[in-house]
Amino acid sequence: MREDLLAQARGCAELGSPMYAELLTRAADDPGGAVAGVLGERAEPGSVLRMLGTVHRLVLEGRVPDLAAHYPTAGGTKDPLAAWPAFREVLVGHAAEIREGLADPPQTNEVGRAAPLVGGLLSVAAATGLPIRLLEIGASAGLNLRADHFRLRHGSGVYGPESPVVLENAWRGLPPVEAPLAVAERLGCDPSPLDPTAPEAQRLLLSYVWPDQTARAERLRAAFEVAARVPATVVRAGAADFLEDLAPEPGVATVVWHSTMWAYLSEEEAARLLRHLERAGAAATGDAPVAHLSFEGRDPSRLDATQLVTLRLWPDGGRMVLGEGPAHGLPITWSRPPAT
Numbered sequence: 007m008r009e010d011l012l013a014q015a016r017g018c019a020e021l022g023s024p025m026y027a028e029l030l031t032r033a034a035d036d037p038g039g040a041v042a043g044v045l046g047e048r049a050e051p052g053s054v055l056r057m058l059g060t061v062h063r064l065v066l067e068g069r070v071p072d073l074a075a076h077y078p079t080a081g082g083t084k085d086p087l088a089a090w091p092a093f094r095e096v097l098v099g100h101a102a103e104i105r106e107g108l109a110d111p112p113q114t115n116e117v118g119r120a121a122p123l124v125g126g127l128l129s130v131a132a133a134t135g136l137p138i139r140l141l142e143i144g145a146s147a148g149l150n151l152r153a154d155h156f157r158l159r160h161g162s163g164v165y166g167p168e169s170p171v172v173l174e175n176a177w178r179g180l181p182p183v184e185a186p187l188a189v190a191e192r193l194g195c196d197p198s199p200l201d202p203t204a205p206e207a208q209r210l211l212l213s214y215v216w217p218d219q220t221a222r223a224e225r226l227r228a229a230f231e232v233a234a235r236v237p238a239t240v241v242r243a244g245a246a247d248f249l250e251d252l253a254p255e256p257g258v259a260t261v262v263w264h265s266t267m268w269a270y271l272s273e274e275e276a277a278r279l280l281r282h283l284e285r286a287g288a289a290a291t292g293d294a295p296v297a298h299l300s301f302e303g304r305d306p307s308r309l310d311a312t313q314l315v316t317l318r319l320w321p322d323g324g325r326m327v328l329g330e331g332p333a334h335g336l337p338i339t340w341s342r343p344p345a346t
């Protein structure tokens with residue numbers, strides 16, 4: 007248990023959460039074993055993440071004010087690195103409820119991944135001149151189905167409308183920003199879809215943001231505002247079933263998009279999904295193109311710290327690597343010159 011927790015503390019330190027690194031280090035050295043009281047004998051990565059998320063949810067619900075005082079995401083102003091005594095109290099006082107929370111799968115929706123999405127859509131728009139029919143698989147709460155309503159800053163420039171969501175340092179190099187980008191339809195799927203306008207779902211998404219990563223939490227809250235005024239639908243379905251009847255539509259570019267979800271697919275589902283895409287691609291025409299746009303690891307079947315923006319566009323069907331960036335999406339370095 008001690009070694010598991012220390013290894014995960016190092017992971018949090020490397021990935022930018024000094025607060026969680028400190029909490030897990032203190033937990034590893036806790037003679038009373040408050041974490042063991044919740045997790046049992048082993049601190050598996052998944053269960054530690056769920057424990058931290060469940061405690062964060064209690065914080066966001068306003069139920070543990072002494073601990074909330076250390077959580078920047080809850081407006082806390084006390085030192086996040088001094089949260090351990092209050093954190094430990096919560097583990098002991100809410101052990102049964104936290105143990106129950108371990109059964110819920112974590113759910114995240116990273117708004118920073120709008121940076122690869124918008125750039126990829128611009129490439130499709132530049133190549134086809136058509137409005138976009140946007141289909142997202144593994145859409146979670148569907149926040150990025152509204153990506154064209156976000157503002158992206160890059161160097162000294164800016165792309166996109168005025169928006170509560172402002173993505174700083176979104177791009178290095180540029181996608182084809184002159185292309186006219188219009189989204190005609192926004193539809194997604196997820197086996198566990200969340201309604202981004204529901205307070206409970208909002209808290210669930212926020213609870214899996216690390217509490218000292220306030221920029222990410224701010225992006226998320228801003229995206230909830232956008233979601234309240236820009237409709238999009240996310241249906242409850244796995245990716246392959248969702249794309250079963252995928253077909254091109256005249257007058258729009260049909261774009262199937264996904265980010266950081268391929269690793270969750272079984273081999274069988276991934277193969278089925280690719281067959282649906284190939285079949286729709288084979289039926290594509292110049293006036294009814296089909297695109298497969300993704301932001302996934304170099305080996306998409308594994309989660310990776312660096313991800314590639316790739317595009318296949320039919321009728322031609324060629325695959326291009328458009329850019330790459332950290333898994334949270336910011337910044338994307340574009341590897342191709344703007345299409346003309």
Ligand SMILES: C[S@@+](CC[C@H](N)C(=O)[O-])C[C@H]1O[C@@H](n2cnc3c(N)ncnc32)[C@H](O)[C@@H]1O
Binds near residue numbers: 114195266271
């Ligand atoms: C790490 S989250 C990423 C969510 C979102 N794509 C993003 O980039 O913010 C992975 C998502 O994949 C979804 N997922 C898991 N299995 C899936 C499947 N078989 N088909 C579609 N989505 C799936 C999960 O429910 C979750 O919403």
